[in-house]
Amino acid sequence: MAKFAIITYSTYGHITTLAKEVAKGIEAAGAEAEVFRVPETLPKDVLELIHAPEKPDDIPEIKAEDLTKYDGFVFGFPTRYGAAPSQITSLFDSTGALWATGALYHKPAGFFTSTGTGGGKETTIRNTLSFLSHHGMIYVPLGYAKAFPEITNVEEVQGSSPWGAGTVAGSDGSRVPTALELKTAYIQGQEFAEVATKLAAPLKTGATEVSAPAGETSASAPAEEKKASATESEDAKKPETSASAAKSSEKSGCCVIV
Structure with missing residues (x-):
């Protein structure tokens, strides 16, 4: 009450x-x-x-x-x-x-x-x-x-x-x-x-958001979130060179500061 x-x-x-x-x-x-x-x-x-x-x-x-x-x-x-x-x-x-x-x-x-x-x-x-x-x-x-x-x-x-x-x-x-x-x-x-x-x-x-215990993945985590995690892991294995990064940024119109 x-x-x-x-x-x-x-x-x-x-x-x-x-x-x-x-x-x-x-x-x-x-x-x-x-x-x-x-x-x-x-x-x-x-x-x-x-x-x-x-x-x-x-x-x-x-x-x-x-x-x-x-x-x-x-x-x-x-x-x-x-x-x-x-x-x-x-x-x-x-x-x-x-x-x-x-x-x-x-x-x-x-x-x-x-x-x-x-x-x-x-x-x-x-x-x-x-x-x-x-x-x-x-x-x-x-x-x-x-x-x-x-x-x-x-x-x-x-x-x-x-x-x-x-x-x-x-x-x-x-x-x-x-x-x-x-x-x-x-x-x-x-x-x-x-x-x-x-x-x-x-x-x-208390808190409105409940976190999953350490080392566990919440069953309710969106599939997109898991997919994004997997993609990030793959990207980590293939580091982008400075040249390719500059080329990529040139196409998108942004600037890379190194």
Whole structure:
């Protein structure tokens, strides 16, 4: 069973609420989901000034080294001027050792967001893709196909896009995720799990190409390959002279440097 981590940063709890729906969607698709939060970097007095609630005890913190235990990730965080908050970038900044060893190479990842006014939800995700690119990770967007009615709903305010599910928190954080936004988050979890499980399968089984044991020829080797081998062996017995090589190259129009 594929195992995915939902990695969040939530100031007022909106992202945490969406994360639980994403987890339900992943589990509905037959995969395992665990919700984490990144370490808080704001001092306690600042959190008090902005009236941020205490972080939930039932959601553990995640560290860079923990990422290797999972087949893929869904990151959820609010926008900060069209970019990820510093708490999220701090996690990525600590993945240098994983980058050096290629530990996250080809692992799938998706995103969901929360915004105060609705602005920045797409640019926030776009501006975070560089982290995936440098690790060689594969971005899995929500897209339109399975969530078209939800994303294109103009009857009510909603924070989702084809880039990922989302919610609009309001300028003071008082608005909570709606039923429509929660449904979109659930759909994203399902879609991500279905796609990411297929992408993760080769990584779980190891190398995709199986080599024959030393000294043995694979029974499935193409006949042309065997024929080519035999031809090369024969050619090795009849070395071409410099004169004949030059004559041959002259006919083909190429140059031989000796």
